[in-house]
Each structure stands twice: as C-alpha cells, then as structure tokens.
Amino acid sequence: MEPTISKARHHRAALWILMIANVGSLVSAANLVVSLDPEDRITIKRGAALTLLGLVYFTSLFELLNVLALFTGAGARFRHKYRLSCGDVLDITNKLVSAVQAALSCLTGVIVCLWSCTRDFVRSSHFMSEAYAWFGAAYFFYDIWSMYMVHVQMTSNVDSFKSKIQRKLSKNGDALLSSGDSAVKKSRPSFLAYCRHEPVILMHHLFIGGFGFLVIVYLRGGLGDCVFGFVYLMELSTPFVSLRGILSRLRLKASKAYLVNGILMLLTFFLCRVVSLPYVCLMYSRVLGLPYFEVTGSETVKVDFIENVIEQTIKVSRIVSGWEASPGQHPWQVGLRMVDHTGGVTGCGGSIVHREWVLTAAHCTASRVTMVIRAGVTHMTTPQYIGESTEYYNYPTFDSSRPDVVQSDDVAMVKLRVPVVYTDLLQSIRVQSSADAFRTYDGDVVIASGFGRVWTNGASPETLNWVYLRTVTNAQCAATFGSLITSTTICARYFNVTSQSVCQGDSGGPLVLTSEDGLPTLIGIASFVAGGQFGCHSGLPGGFARPGPFLGWFQEITGIDFENLNEEDETTEAPTTTTTEEPTTTTTEEPTTTTTEEPTTTTTEEPTTTTTEQPTTTTTEQPTTTEAPTTPTPESESEEDNSNEEDSDSGSSEEDEELNDLLKRMEVLVKVKVRMNKYKKRHEVHEKH
Structure with missing residues (x-):
C-alpha cells in the first residue's frame, strides 16, 4: 500500500x-x-x-x-x-x-x-x-x-x-x-x-x-x-x-x-x-487591377500622365487615401494653373526651390501660353503668394511637341516675375544632391502632396492633400513599366493602403524624403502612373523624375548652384526685390540697348513690348541674364556717382572692390547668356504680350 x-x-x-x-x-x-x-x-x-x-x-x-x-x-x-x-x-x-x-x-x-x-x-x-x-x-x-x-x-x-x-x-x-x-x-x-x-x-x-x-x-x-x-x-x-x-x-x-x-x-x-x-x-x-489569368504574366503595364488617368472604381475623400494638410506643413508646395493657346486651363503642382524659381514637370508647361502660380498655399483661396509667368524652360531632351506622350526627363523650370518672400508658411525645399542623384531607394517612407482630383472626373480640391508612399527600386519598377524606367526615374507606391497614390492634377508635385540630417529633400517630381484599366488606385508604383541628375542644367538656366545654395544666396538675392519697381519708372530711356540685345535670346518678343517689360525683368531675372547689358549700365553709373560723392569718406580700394564685384557679375551674366543660346531652339520662352 x-x-x-x-x-x-x-x-x-x-x-x-x-x-x-x-x-x-x-x-x-x-x-x-x-x-x-x-x-x-x-x-x-x-x-x-x-x-x-x-x-x-x-x-x-x-x-x-x-x-x-x-x-x-x-x-x-x-x-x-x-x-x-x-x-x-x-x-x-x-x-x-x-x-x-x-x-x-x-x-x-x-x-x-x-x-x-x-x-x-x-x-x-x-x-x-x-x-x-x-x-x-x-x-x-x-x-x-x-x-x-x-x-x-x-x-x-x-x-x-x-x-x-x-x-x-x-x-x-x-x-x-x-x-x-x-x-x-x-x-x-x-x-x-x-x-x-x-x-x-x-x-x-x-x-x-x-x-x-x-x-x-x-x-x-x-x-x-x-x-x-x-x-x-x-x-x-x-x-x-x-x-x-x-x-x-x-x-x-x-x-x-x-x-x-x-x-x-x-x-x-x-x-x-x-x-x-x-x-x-x-x-x-x-489589387493589381489585372485579369485573373494575367496575375503572373510578365507583360509590362501601360503608363500615362497622371492627369490623364481616371479613377475607375474607388471614390475617396483625399489625394488618394491621404490627408488634408495643415498650414505650413508643406511650405514649398505650389499650385499651377496653365493656359494653352485655345484657352483651356489645366492644373499641376510644383515646388519652390528658390525665391525666383519653381520646379515642375515638363509635360505641365509644354505648349502653354501663360500660367498662374500660387505658393505657400494650403487652401487655394488664401495663398501667401500669387503671380503669373510666361517664362519656363523644359529639359532639352523632352519633346514638347508631344506633351501627351509619357517621356523620361520630365523636368521643367518656371521663372517667377516677382520673387517670393519667405514666411513661416512659404519656404523653398532643398533639391536632391548629385551624390544621391542615382541612389537606389528601396522601402523609404516618402511624402507626396498636391491638389489632385478626389473622385472620378470630379473637381480638384481647394485644400492641399498629402499622403505617405514607399519607394521601390528601379528594377522593381521596370518589371511593371519596362524600358520607360531610366536612371533619372524614381518610383513610389502605397505605404499601407493599396489605393494611396498621386492622381489627376498632382503632376509636377513634390516627392519628399526626410534625409538623415532631418531636413526635407525633394527627390522626385510627379510624372506618371499606371494607365488604361489600372489608374491611380491600382496599387502599382507611380513614376517621378529625379531632380539630382539635372543640377547642371538647372545652373545653366538659372545661374544658381542649387547643390550649394545657402542663406548668403538668399540675402544677396533680396535686394533685387526692392529694385524691381524703381527701374519701371526711371529706366524708360534705356530700351535702345535692350531691344538690340534681346532678339539674340528670343525672337518672339517685339521691341515695343520689350521696352515696357524689360525694366521689370532686368532686375528680377538676373540669374537667367536675358538682359545682361542693361543690368550693369545703370548700376555702374550710379556706382560712379556714389563713389564721387563719397570720395572723401571711402578710399580707392573700396571703389575698386565695387567695380570688381560689378565686373564679376557681368562676366557671370554673359557666360550664362551664351550657354542659354545653345538651348534657344529647345527651350520654350514666352513673354506675355
């Protein structure tokens, strides 16, 4: 027991x-x-x-x-x-x-x-x-x-x-x-x-x-x-x-x-x-929007510009499954309204990259007569800046005669007649560096924003919307879109909801990555999405143009080194804002020099319009230097007068420094003008008549 x-x-x-x-x-x-x-x-x-x-x-x-x-x-x-x-x-x-x-x-x-x-x-x-x-x-x-x-x-x-x-x-x-x-x-x-x-x-x-x-x-x-x-x-x-x-x-x-x-x-x-x-x-x-028996197929998907794609099945309340922006959240965002020769109006996005320049997509500006720019904008009716421009530059390899055909190098620069004034709600954004120009982005969380349509064929919203996306490698993107994906392309798709995407009206808008230093960086310009039966909500990647590979061209067009842009550049540009209005009333006698010089750059401008318009563009467009001779003439005269009046207070060394500075500026302006002539046939430069 x-x-x-x-x-x-x-x-x-x-x-x-x-x-x-x-x-x-x-x-x-x-x-x-x-x-x-x-x-x-x-x-x-x-x-x-x-x-x-x-x-x-x-x-x-x-x-x-x-x-x-x-x-x-x-x-x-x-x-x-x-x-x-x-x-x-x-x-x-x-x-x-x-x-x-x-x-x-x-x-x-x-x-x-x-x-x-x-x-x-x-x-x-x-x-x-x-x-x-x-x-x-x-x-x-x-x-x-x-x-x-x-x-x-x-x-x-x-x-x-x-x-x-x-x-x-x-x-x-x-x-x-x-x-x-x-x-x-x-x-x-x-x-x-x-x-x-x-x-x-x-x-x-x-x-x-x-x-x-x-x-x-x-x-x-x-x-x-x-x-x-x-x-x-x-x-x-x-x-x-x-x-x-x-x-x-x-x-x-x-x-x-x-x-x-x-x-x-x-x-x-x-x-x-x-x-x-x-x-x-x-x-x-x-999810892919493909027929059942084509899920594992290897054929590439047709693409189209974002504004040509219609959301076929999903009606959402934002950019596509995104959120409304708060004031100052995307201070570089620009809303563009472009007018063509028939009077038709279309909308695109863009990014302030300098107080005088907007970066957008070439297919947005191609064959346009004029465009209205709203900057520092969260709601279209209350922008920090509103202006009109007829001057833009499409990248030379982009065929502007075929704006409806999806192409690579979809990049354009728009010149602002009146420079913006930076505020808490309006700021420029840093452009992708040359070191990261061809970086392999894979799985990075990025942000896209814009005023794109929010439902099928509906009106564009007046409030800015934004959405998280996630980058994919060019190899992964090429598996969907084929040879259209080049080294100057970056692709991004939804973050955590399949329908998240840019859509109609978001072309030219920014794709932003917060870099390791904590600063937002523009790494993409919205260009195209899957076309045909797929659309914005399909879950397939969208294509963006990388700005980094075009830094050299940006500098040729603007005279600005965006890779080394700093606060000193901003302070030196500021005086041009104050002097833009003065020449319009005092330099009406000078057009004789500008009318002979101007046709070498653009043949579309008449002397009569140049004389009235020229003084304004003279001071605001110093980086593009279409009026290189007129800029130094009045300034040099004024400098001589000032030097004579203040001869007792300042030595000859100060006068020499001022003259040397003027000579350097003239030299830079002339060099830029010569470079611009090389692209005269490619660029579309329009002045309002």
Whole structure:
C-alpha cells in the first residue's frame, strides 16, 4: 500500500509541475509580444526566446496528457473502456497536441488576415505572423521526438507483450518474463534507427520548422503578410485529421461521429488546402487591377500622365487615401494653373526651390501660353503668394511637341516675375544632391502632396492633400513599366493602403524624403502612373523624375548652384526685390540697348513690348541674364556717382572692390547668356504680350 501511495503522490507532483510549465510557457510567450505594435518586427533574440518557450509548451502538454491518461483513475477507466495500450495512449496524446497547434495557427491566421489583407496586401504586416512562426517552429522539432516515442511504444508494445506472456507462463514464468523483458529491451529501436526508418517525416519536419517558418518568415521582411495569414489558415483541417486518427484508435470507425468528422475533414481540407491558393491569387489580381489569368504574366503595364488617368472604381475623400494638410506643413508646395493657346486651363503642382524659381514637370508647361502660380498655399483661396509667368524652360531632351506622350526627363523650370518672400508658411525645399542623384531607394517612407482630383472626373480640391508612399527600386519598377524606367526615374507606391497614390492634377508635385540630417529633400517630381484599366488606385508604383541628375542644367538656366545654395544666396538675392519697381519708372530711356540685345535670346518678343517689360525683368531675372547689358549700365553709373560723392569718406580700394564685384557679375551674366543660346531652339520662352 505504501508504494502505491508514494507513486500517487509522485504522479500528482508531476501533474502540477507539468501544468505550471505548460501554462507558464504560454503566458511568458504572450508577455513577450503583448506590448508590441501591430507592425513591429520580431527580433532574433525575441524569436529565439519564443522558440524555446514553444518547446517547453508543446513538450509539457504532451507529457501532461500522458500522465493524465496513464497514471490517474479517470485515465485508467478510459483505457480499460476502449482497451488502449500504452502505445495507443501516446498516439492519441500526440494527435491532441497536433490539434492544439493547428488551433493556435488558425487563430494567428485570422488575426493576420483581418489586419493585413484589409490594408496593404503586400506590405502590411502584423507581429503575430512572425511571433507564431518562431513559437510554432518548436512544434515541428518537438513532434520528431514525440513521434519517436509513439514509434517505440507501438513497435515494442510492452503492455501487450507482458499480458500474453503471463497467460502462457508455467512454473518458470518469472524466468521467462525476465527473458521477455530482455528481449523487449533489445528490440527497442534507437532514435537513429527511427530516423532511417522515417526519413520523409524527418525531412518534412526539419524543412517546415527550420526553413519554412524561421528562415522564410525572417528573410521576407514583413512582405506578403496577407498571403502568410492564409498559410496559417491551411491548418484548419488538421484538427479533423487528428480526430479521425483518435476515433480510429478508439475503434469508433462505425460511429456517426467518425462519419461527420470525415465530412468536415474533407470540406475544410478542400477549402483551406485547395481553394485558398486560387482565392489568394484572385485577391492579388484585384489589387493589381489585372485579369485573373494575367496575375503572373510578365507583360509590362501601360503608363500615362497622371492627369490623364481616371479613377475607375474607388471614390475617396483625399489625394488618394491621404490627408488634408495643415498650414505650413508643406511650405514649398505650389499650385499651377496653365493656359494653352485655345484657352483651356489645366492644373499641376510644383515646388519652390528658390525665391525666383519653381520646379515642375515638363509635360505641365509644354505648349502653354501663360500660367498662374500660387505658393505657400494650403487652401487655394488664401495663398501667401500669387503671380503669373510666361517664362519656363523644359529639359532639352523632352519633346514638347508631344506633351501627351509619357517621356523620361520630365523636368521643367518656371521663372517667377516677382520673387517670393519667405514666411513661416512659404519656404523653398532643398533639391536632391548629385551624390544621391542615382541612389537606389528601396522601402523609404516618402511624402507626396498636391491638389489632385478626389473622385472620378470630379473637381480638384481647394485644400492641399498629402499622403505617405514607399519607394521601390528601379528594377522593381521596370518589371511593371519596362524600358520607360531610366536612371533619372524614381518610383513610389502605397505605404499601407493599396489605393494611396498621386492622381489627376498632382503632376509636377513634390516627392519628399526626410534625409538623415532631418531636413526635407525633394527627390522626385510627379510624372506618371499606371494607365488604361489600372489608374491611380491600382496599387502599382507611380513614376517621378529625379531632380539630382539635372543640377547642371538647372545652373545653366538659372545661374544658381542649387547643390550649394545657402542663406548668403538668399540675402544677396533680396535686394533685387526692392529694385524691381524703381527701374519701371526711371529706366524708360534705356530700351535702345535692350531691344538690340534681346532678339539674340528670343525672337518672339517685339521691341515695343520689350521696352515696357524689360525694366521689370532686368532686375528680377538676373540669374537667367536675358538682359545682361542693361543690368550693369545703370548700376555702374550710379556706382560712379556714389563713389564721387563719397570720395572723401571711402578710399580707392573700396571703389575698386565695387567695380570688381560689378565686373564679376557681368562676366557671370554673359557666360550664362551664351550657354542659354545653345538651348534657344529647345527651350520654350514666352513673354506675355
């Protein structure tokens, strides 16, 4: 009696230890991830801890069920009722653990699909997908050991062997039993023998647990989370498969439960293992806007300028799934309204890159007669600056005679007649440097903004909108758009909602990246999106022109080194603002020099208009130097007068410095003018008549 009591106490202690280990490991695993945000990644350290806790959880669960079935009164009655051997018990408990793992996997799949598939089919992720991959990988390692234990019991069948021997024993039964035990011990297969006996199962578990869960989940970088959620849901049929095996061990194949379970097993297997994959492909085809059987096709997608693309199916309230901007949030944003020779008006965006210059897309300015510029604008009716310009420069390789054809090098500069005055709500933006001109952007979070349309063929909004996007490499973009993607292109697609994009009216607008130094940098000029049946909301990337590769051309046009632009440049430019109005009344006698000089730059201007317009452009357009001779003449005369009047107060050295400064300015202006003549035939320079 005492040994029996001792064994009972031992089994109760084992039960408590196993229960504590089982519940504690699960709670600890949950505690490791409960504080994470949905899109957080699981680090290797945290993942290793989850795998260790998973081993403890599944192993302790298996042993806990074995102790309950083999060493408790209820377990003994259960075994006796269904005439179960020790091997049968281990096989049943192994299948129960498998069903528990499948239930946890399905729960994870539901969480991941509800989160990721409703946001960004490709990029949205939930930490549960990675967390359970680390935790669930432990099951496959544990299962190798548990199946070995089942194999040992089923092969040796110790209980059955002993009962048969005892019924046939004679007087020397004890000796025979001892001999039988020895025979059983010798017949117990080793783990290596089991591995050689079941190589397929062994390789399957090692591959799924080691590579399928740990390696793929970690290396995928959070991509394809929605698809991964459906992989978890494939386990929905596993509990019914396990129950089928358990009912078979209980000799209940003829029962209604076995029949119903079989039907459910076939149904869930068909839905989760057969239908789910085509359904995921269908979801992906809808995201791309492609016909179902073209989802995996390799043909490139047709493109079109943003303003030509119509949103076909989705009506949204912002730029496309973006937000309304607050005052001063995008102080460099410009709203352009361009008028063509027929009187038609179209809208584009742009960016203030200097107090006298706006950077936009060439297809926005091509063949336009005039344009109205609103800057420092959050609402179109309350701009910080409003002006008109007829002077713009399209990059020479852009064919302005075909403005409706998508082309590379879609870059243009617009000259402001009256320079802007910087305020808290109106600022210029730094242009991409030459060092980053051809940088491989991949996965960077950027911002696009504009006054683009907000519904199908609807009116453009009067309030500025903005949206997060995420950059993709040119190689990835070329897989969609083909040879149109060049080294001067940068592509960006939605951030976390498939429909996020620039759209009609956003062409020429900025694509902004906050650089490592914390300053916003203009890295793209909105140009095109997927055309045809796709549209802005398709989830495909949009194309932007990189400004960095054109810095040399910018300097030739403007005389400004944008890469080294600093506050000194701004202060030296400021006086031109104050002197713009004075020449209009005092230098009416000077046009004789400008009328002879002006036709060398543009042949479209008449002398009469030049004489009235020239004094204004003389001072404001010093960087472009279309009036190089007129600029120094009055200034040099005034300088001589001043030097004579102040001769007693300032020495000849100061006068020399002023003259040298004027000479340098004249030299720079003349050089720029010569360079501009080289592009005379390519540039479209218009003066208002």
